[in-house]
Amino acid sequence: MSYKSLKGFRDLLPEETGKWLWMERIIRDLMRRYCFGELRLPFVESTELFARGIGEGTDIVGKEMYTFLDRSDPPLSIALRPEMTAGAARAYVQHSIAQQQPITKWYYVGPAFRYEQPQAGRYRQFYQFGVELINSDRPEAEAEVIGIGNDLLSELGLSNYTLLINSLGMPSERAEFREGLIDFLRQRSDRLSEDSRRRMEENPLRVLDSKEESDIQATQDAPSILDFLGDESREHFKRVQELLGAAKVKYEIAPHLVRGLDYYTRTVFEFVGGDLGAQNTLIGGGRYDNLIEEVGGKPAPAIGFGCGLDRLILSIEAAGSGPTTEPSIDAYIVALDDQARRWAVGAATLLRCSGANIEFDLLGRSMKAQMREANRKGARNAIIVGANELAENIAQVKNMATNQQQGVPFEGLQEYIFPER
């Protein structure tokens, strides 16, 4: 085999795309009911947009972006999008959406790219569904967005998941907490893992999210971000919890939940799946009240989430969920000679125009082979036409399940195979 897809990139063959179409249909139907509009963004943006939007210090920007120089003069640094929120914020500002509508509800579905070691549920080209709700600072916005995530998972037939929520406060509150946390961590740095000692200075919040047993032990009585929230942030978080209760959404408060993007403020949340191993974040999101301003717009509070569709597919498979009906073939036309094949081409066109799913042999195979193919494909009927049928204008139609076969006049085929529905 001379060519292979690149590491972390893969083909989705028709065998699998059925599941994807099913999932995407559920997503789009859900978004219709929540009255969100679909946004389609470029796959490529200026590198700077992501650096500014996501944060220079994050791993995503620091070491996982696919960046290239284009052919302009001087060359422009561009990047494959590592997520879609920055692009959505850019679009919001570029099109002056704030001037046109008081609140904006967008969703998107599509690929994003990160240069990482692939592993289960993680690829270099991965697929995300996400929502962005822009220009509301109200806790109802949290309830709306989190509710979408909850509804989505349940409509996909998943039940083995947990919603974790936390508040990171506003930047000033987080800075204060950060100081306190660094003090705490320094005192017990000897008990921390090597990774955590490194992270302690650059991103101390992440230490709390460590999976190392020693780190978990050492940080059990670490200060909680929740104790550093000001009145407004505290009240906001409390109200979010009330509203989730009103929406009957089950959640757990997770003071250790931090998330890796710089732009989050106040509420952050994750839906984690039970049976996915390390890559178990199905949906991750939060409020980002400063991002719009960061990319050049007038300040606008916002909240959203990203949802990993590759992982959703894994969960769907693990849960035994998925589409129940496969597209069926209404009839397979079995043509016995060249005359009959000519007839079949015309008949197939007519039947297909009426809405029926029709297949016929494209390899010039024997009748036996055509019948075998009709059976294998699960066709409901075989329309058999040879010289005799052409002479009488009557096709032999065999019901593949019952074995019953009868003559059907050509002009009655459409009605027989595909009655008006």
Next chain:
RNA sequence: GAGGGUGUAGCUCAGUAGGUUAGAGCGCCAGGUUGUGGCCCUGGAGGUCGUGGGUUCAAAUCCCAUCACUCUCCCCA
């Protein structure tokens, strides 16, 4: 960037005290049926045993290197 595991037919895998033409199941093709699928029977196509080198009379099998895939850590969806 760090650490495990695995590479034999399209797919899932047998085959290692080195020994003739490398096997099975599934799938695919054809025949058994003159104009009728499934089940059954028979036959067939399909393999540089990941790649390169070494040891040996002889390597899928032993040694070295290398690549790919996969899982885990980091990080995230």
